[in-house]
Amino acid sequence: MLSALSIRDVVLIDRLDLNFGQGLTVLTGETGAGKSILLDSLGLALGARADSGLVRAGQDQASVTAFFTPELTHPAFGLLMEQGLGAEEDIVIRRIVNRDGRSRAFVNDQPVSAGLLRRLAALLVEVQGQHDQIGLADPAAHGPLLDTFGVDLVVTDGVVSVWRRWRDRLAALDRARKAMAEAQRDEEWLRHAVNELTDLAAEPGEEEALAQARHAMQQAARRAEAIAAALSEIAPRERRNPGPGAALRAAARSLQRLLPSSLSAEAEQDNPLSPALAAIDRAEEAIAEAETLLSRLSQEVEADPRELERAEERLFGLRAAARKHSVTVAELSLLRDRLAERLAALDTGSAHLTELETAAAADRLAFIAAAKHLSVARQKAAKELQAAIMAELPPLRLDKTRFVAEITDLPESAWSARGVEQVQFLIATNPGQTPGAIDKIASGGELSRLMLALKLVLSRGSPVGTLIFDEVDSGIGGATAAAVGERLARLSHDIQLLTVTHSPQVAARGQAHLRVAKAVDGGRSATRVEPLTGAARREEVARMLAGEEVTEAARAAADSLLGNAA
Template identity: 65%
Template sequence: MLTALSIRDVVLIERLDLAFGNGLTVLTGETGAGKSILLDSLGLALGARAETGLVRISAEQASVTACFSPPDDHSVMAVLDEHGLAAEDEIVLRRIVTKDGRSRAFVNDHPVGVGLLRRIGALLVEVQGQHEQMSLADPASHAGLLDAFSVPATLRTAVAESWRVWRDALAILEKARDAIAAAERDEEWLRHAVEELATLAPRIGEEETLARERQRLQQSERRAEAIAAALAELTPRDRRNSGPAASLRAAVRSLQRLAPSGQPEAGGNPADPAMAALERAEESLAEAETLLTRLIADADVDPRLLEQSEERLFALRASARKHGVAVPDLPALLDTLAARLGALENGAAEITVLEQAARDGRDRYVAAAKALSAARHAAAGKLQKAVAKELPPLRLDKARFFAEVGVLPDTAWGPNGTDQVRFLIATNPGQEPGPLARVASGGELSRLMLAMKVVLSAGSAVPTLVFDEVDSGIGGATAAAVGERLVRVAEGVQVLVVTHSPQVAARGAAHLRVAKAAARDRTATTVEHLAPPDRREEIARMLAGEIISDAARAAADDLLRGQRPTQGLLV
């Protein structure tokens, strides 16, 4: 419900803060006092069109803030969650309009577009005036209102669920048909790709394994090449170069000539140490050659293995590039293409099964929709009778209300069933029933809407209703009947009513008086919550006019006690 309304610099209102409670709140005041300004301000916060004339003359901008406290399960919560605007305790709508006509909108202090503000506002408040039409005049809302009035929720749930199952079956069928059609268009390519990939037979994780094996073989090959190069340096490479071993032996022979021939007494060969070192070097060289030869034998490098690994790896990568996927995705691609080819080959049988599932889904939906339709026809009869009882006291005794349940074309079926529900009215005998919005008189439309709200208020999703002069042009017993029905509606939702009728004003749980006063060459509109004594005076003024007599006060007391006035004052 609406809990608070703050208005700053709107037309004649400089600063105004109002609090609202449950039940029926009445707003009264003389003509021109500014009651319409209050409704325009509330409309501004709800997303109505911003007019530059709303900004007070001496101000740069106008602002209106409306605070709401809807039920936790209200549909507005889903809209707030959808846009990241959820609030724990209340919903705050704010609108700012500058002198040049620009406006800004806020929900829970977050800037939003006016369209979203209007959408949220429509879920929170419904305004019915002489020229505005409440949601009851919108045929799109009629099926939901009729259902809420007297249709079991289980029937609606069954229809919505069967609709979902049927649409899912149709979607699966359509997807299968599209897949087969695409496969047929690409059949030749598809067969070639499957054959090619099947021949390649990619395996999961194969690229990583091949890459590691290739790296290992390349390292082994580089080691073998280094060993072979070292060994080549130790062994003769041609006749002119006999190698380091032969060079060592030749050096030894040369040093042996240093011993004096035939003179052993002269001592040993002075080059013996050097020759011994050369002999050891020759032995080490022979040992190194043996070790290197053994390493070459142990390496067992097979160039064909590296070549085969690289060929496999490059083939996988080339295939991946060709199909625009990563190498690890090739096995899945083969499965997908094979499935498409299989669907093409087995498509007719699959389509037959899916078509039957779709037909079964439609049959279940139609059966559920028929049950819902029967319940709606029964509910329509009850609704017509209930509304008919409310019309005579509201001076609509000649009016006839109809709840029409028709059949929608197949293309318009949906989760709410196959019915087209319309509320129609004929205000005069012999007149053809027509849409509610085409009722000629604004007053008749307002009272009709009130009668329907009395009957349908239990199913209303909007927590706050605003009636602007619903009692226009009526008085006496009819006005009293309007007040009584407003109280009944207010038992289920919050109701605000702008009224000139003392019979209506006396029924309010709260009473606001709107007044206009001039001070220091400035005119301002004020709003006052009336205590019981002041309320009595206001209702007496509404009864008697400018001069309030004791008889008017007595009549006001009667109205406040819920009685018909004992004095004949405008009743």
């Protein structure tokens, strides 16, 4: 529901704050007083095209703020949540237009695009004017409106459910066909890759194990080389290099020639050469011990170069395969399994495709059956809707108008979750005329009254809480205007209604009455809006009946209308 409207500096309006309640609110006033400016202002807040001409002369910008209080279950809150715009209880829409024509829009003080503003406004307000129909004139809305009017929700939900299942099955079938085609296209490469990876037989963790083993063998080879080099120095195999042991023995023999052939033990100890000979003996023993130790170590750390070569070859092979397929070595086995599955699909894919095709065909038949059930329900609902609308037309001076809820089959390419047909509301305003689109056949006044009849019958089919009629009573009077007023009052029991009217019969039906007038303030014209009650309202209705000069007869007639409305 539109609870309030605040307008600043729009054309003839300098400052205006209006509050609205439930039921029917009528806006009256003389031609040119500014009633259309009110609707233009509201339209601006609802996302209409911004125009610099709307800015009041002498001002830099115009602004309109509309306050709405929909129910917490209203879809407008869902849209706001979807867009990340929080809303607790109220929805406040503000639009600002600058003198250069540029505009800004805000919802709950957060900037939004004009497109989002229009989407939100379409959920909150419908405007039915002589030349600007929003809502019921849109053919896209006719099917949902008919379903809401007379089709059980279980039937429509059943069609949606079967449709989604069929669509999901077709999507799975399409994926399977693409996978099959891709596998067939790559069959030769797949077989080669699977055989190659199978022969490679990469194991989990193998790369790390091989790298560690390779490092250990490389270390062992370096140790073996060092030990062998040390042994070659201590005990060389070449005769040209006798080694340190032979050198020590030769040195000992040279010193021993200086000693007499026989010496006592005491004399040998006193001989100055004895310590040197003893040192040579110890050195020779140490070299012999070192040779023994190194020989033992060489046997313990002996590295097999063929093992190192095999490890390196395996490691390089794994890494080359990983680079070739753009994966890690650890992923080679998984890659082999995936490629093998694709290859196996060539053998099992045909059977799987057949299963999916059979299931999709069954889903299609199930959808057609559910859609036919929906079609039967729609045909019944269409007849009931036509009868209900036709019953409303004669009192609205549309007795020659024929309303048709046409249901036509759609090609399979246009089937949807809404079924296999299109629903469109058509009218013919003259006998013998072929029914056509509502907004193409009816004139301005006829269109507004037809929309009133449609809305009266279909009001429960829309989430919109506020409906605005701009001169729905144009070109009529007397009993027809009274019928329009009665229907507006009846419709206002279920929805908030605002209507601009020149008809006293309609004005008398309002639960709230606003008079729009033009006043001159400081040499400048300004539009003012005054709530009317009691004697002031009686005087306004009498003016609408009599014109400029209000007579007592007009006042009496106004009392009669207001009394009947009460």
